[in-house]
Amino acid sequence: MKICVLPGDGIGPEIMAEAVRVLRALDLKFEMEEALLGGCAVDATGNPYPEATSKLARAADAVLLGAVGGPKWDALPREQRPERGLLGIRKELGLFANLRPAILYPELANASSLKPEIVAGLDILIVRELTGDIYFGQPRGIEVRDGERYGFNTMHYTESEIRRIGRVAFEAARKRDRRLCSVDKMNVLETTQLWRDVMSELAAEYPDVELSHMLVDNAAMQLVRAPKQFDVMVTGNMFGDILSDEASMLTGSIGMLPSASLDENNKGLYEPSHGSAPDIAGKGVANPLATILSAAMMLRYTFAQEEAAQRVEGAVKKVLAQGFRTGDIFEPGTQKVGTREMGDAVLAAL
Numbered sequence: 439m440k441i442c443v444l445p446g447d448g449i450g451p452e453i454m455a456e457a458v459r460v461l462r463a464l465d466l467k468f469e470m471e472e473a474l475l476g477g478c479a480v481d482a483t484g485n486p487y488p489e490a491t492s493k494l495a496r497a498a499d500a501v502l503l504g505a506v507g508g509p510k511w512d513a514l515p516r517e518q519r520p521e522r523g524l525l526g527i528r529k530e531l532g533l534f535a536n537l538r539p540a541i542l543y544p545e546l547a548n549a550s551s552l553k554p555e556i557v558a559g560l561d562i563l564i565v566r567e568l569t570g571d572i573y574f575g576q577p578r579g580i581e582v583r584d585g586e587r588y589g590f591n592t593m594h595y596t597e598s599e600i601r602r603i604g605r606v607a608f609e610a611a612r613k614r615d616r617r618l619c620s621v622d623k624m625n626v627l628e629t630t631q632l633w634r635d636v637m638s639e640l641a642a643e644y645p646d647v648e649l650s651h652m653l654v655d656n657a658a659m660q661l662v663r664a665p666k667q668f669d670v671m672v673t674g675n676m677f678g679d680i681l682s683d684e685a686s687m688l689t690g691s692i693g694m695l696p697s698a699s700l701d702e703n704n705k706g707l708y709e710p711s712h713g714s715a716p717d718i719a720g721k722g723v724a725n726p727l728a729t730i731l732s733a734a735m736m737l738r739y740t741f742a743q744e745e746a747a748q749r750v751e752g753a754v755k756k757v758l759a760q761g762f763r764t765g766d767i768f769e770p771g772t773q774k775v776g777t778r779e780m781g782d783a784v785l786a787a788l
């Protein structure tokens with residue numbers, strides 16, 4: 439079980455240290471090797487996704503990532519920005535299926551900005567296509583045309599790209615409440631008319647799953663109006679980027695949410711859904727639970743170690759029940775702890 443560990447930037451190294459400690463505490467034999475991705479890689483090599491990292495990531499069974507980016511690298515040309523490293527590794531490893539669960543832990547119900555009765559028991563899975571769409575479409579650029587600047591991007595999907603992410607979503611729904619909502623903008627965009635058509639065709643292969651369709655603007659509204667109507671949502675790269683941030687906030691803290699990005703053989707990249715939080719980097723206060731839960735997803739999806747995955751998830755639930763909270767989920771009456779102490783608490787619970 440070879441893991442490529444990419445701590446990244448900002449709070450990345452701090453939260454990753456705790457996830458690595460948790461993995462080491464399991465009775466499993468991992469080989470872990472670290473490499474650079476993002477801003478730290480730009481500083482060291484000039485490239486956000488250096489060849490050495492690519493080599494290690496390709497040879498590994500799974501990649502565990504902290505977070506990338508920060509204001510320090512904002513002014514760099516586009517191809518050197520840390521985000522380009524993230525997009526590069528997703529594309530090169532063919533990680534087309536991004537699974538982003540939004541689960542509300544009962545102990546954290548007050549952390550949500552929505553009323554407890556709207557979000558209590560919330561458990562949504564967003565399946566986001568990750569290697570296509572307007573994110574990667576050509577042509578793209580900013581040019582001068584007819585004496586003024588002109589910016590353009592291209593949205594496109596092939597039916598095979600839509601079908602393979604559709605299958606992942608239908609299969610996921612099968613293991614849950616068997617309801618799948620496909621999100622598009624077919625009233626305006628042809629690409630997403632094709633998306634809807636292909637999803638409807640696929641539904642014939644999954645008669646046990648109830649498929650519905652929703653326009654993306656309505657989906658954004660429904661997520662804050664009545665989020666519990668959703669079980670699994672499937673959508674393209676850009677809509678999925680936006681809706682998954684929205685869904686994560688229903689749960690009160692993005693600091694709790696893991697994610698998995700999988701290829702066709704369950705090789706995966708696992709990372710917290712949150713960013714590098716440069717404002718609190720180096721202070722030892724970041725919440726390591728999303729990274730620890732991402733490691734649990736890795737145990738489940740890439741290594742088929744369901745029991746170990748549940749042990750880690752159980753330990754996280756236990757520390758919440760014990761009242762340990764990092765700053766992002768703190769409320770009066772609970773015990774505020776830092777990154778390392780939260781890791782200690784998870785290890786003790788394990």
Ligand code: IPM
Nearest residue numbers: 507521522524525679682711
């Ligand atoms: C995400 C992030 C990335 C994305 C950025 C950092 C390129 O927002 O993983 O959701 O847009 O995919």
Ligand code: MG
Nearest residue numbers: 679680682683
């Ligand atoms: Mg995003």
